[in-house]
Amino acid sequence: MSAPPRITAPTGRASPRDLLAAQERHRLAREALPRIRAAATGWRNAAGVLMAGLVGFGLVKGRTDVGQLEPAWAAAVGFLLLAALVCGAWGAYLLNRAAHGPLATVPAGSRATRSAIEHRETRTALRAMRRGIGLGLGCACLLVVAVGTTWYGPSAKGPALEVTSPGTGTVCGTVTRVAEGTIWLKSGGTTTQIPLAGVTRLRTVEACP
Structure with a gap:
């Protein structure tokens, strides 16, 4: 049977540079979550302005009635618009999740330290923000493709x-x-x-x- 590991005291003393580096790492870890929250809020607002510009102010317009397209092309436009709606809604949820945190509370009996909880939330918020940005850009691309299809799709009526x-x-x-x-x-x-x-x-x- 092998002997249990022995814990020994450190042989050297920390230098002032080591202490400053540890303080800097602690500061960065403490400020990481607020920075991600602020960035997610900015991306959420930018995505909202982009969608409002594309849809609300009519910067991109095609045929006003997809019924003027051939049935297959009209169905494709409907599918693209549905996909854009799903991407936009899910992306908005993820960006709000990153900006404001989860819709849940930390269990009262949790033994995790505050720094560990914040570190875990920082990683989760960063992942949600990246996915939300991707989905928001995907929504804009799908919307532009759908409108472009209404422009160039064949008409249901012949010339x-x-x-x-x-x-x-x-x-x-x-x-x-x-x-x-x-x-x-x-x-x-x-x-x-x-x-x-x-x-x-x-x-x-x-x-x-």
């Missing part, structure tokens, strides 16, 4: 045709039929027959005015 002729004037609508030198344009529930022989101008447009 319209604008036809000008002496007999009908300028008519804009979607082509429903072409036969026997006549084109049928549907616009606003009304179908107009236009003889192609009398057409003076014909062009495709993104949407009818």
Whole structure:
């Protein structure tokens, strides 16, 4: 059976430099948690301003109605907006967690020292702040991608045709039929027959005015 370890007194004495270094480490450890709290508060406020700028003030806008997109693209936009909402909400919670601490109290019977509790909370708050920042930036990116999809996604309706002729004037609508030198344009529930022989101008447009 091996002998138990022996505890011996230190052989040397601490120098003034060692004492100053120990005091500095103690000061940094004591101020770490307040610094992280302040940083998390700043990041939380910055994320709030960014979201307010993107959404509230309309700095980024696309189509006002995703129903104008093809169904698959409209569903993709909805998924991106939902993902942005989840990321933003979870990121805001984590940043508030880092800024103000957990929604819990330390058990009265805890034997951990105050310095140990603060050190553990410092590490937890730092981890929450990093994740909250990442989720906040992810929310902004998802929101921009969703709006960009509404810009460049294919329309649910095909391109319209604008036809000008002496007999009908300028008519804009979607082509429903072409036969026997006549084109049928549907616009606003009304179908107009236009003889192609009398057409003076014909062009495709993104949407009818």
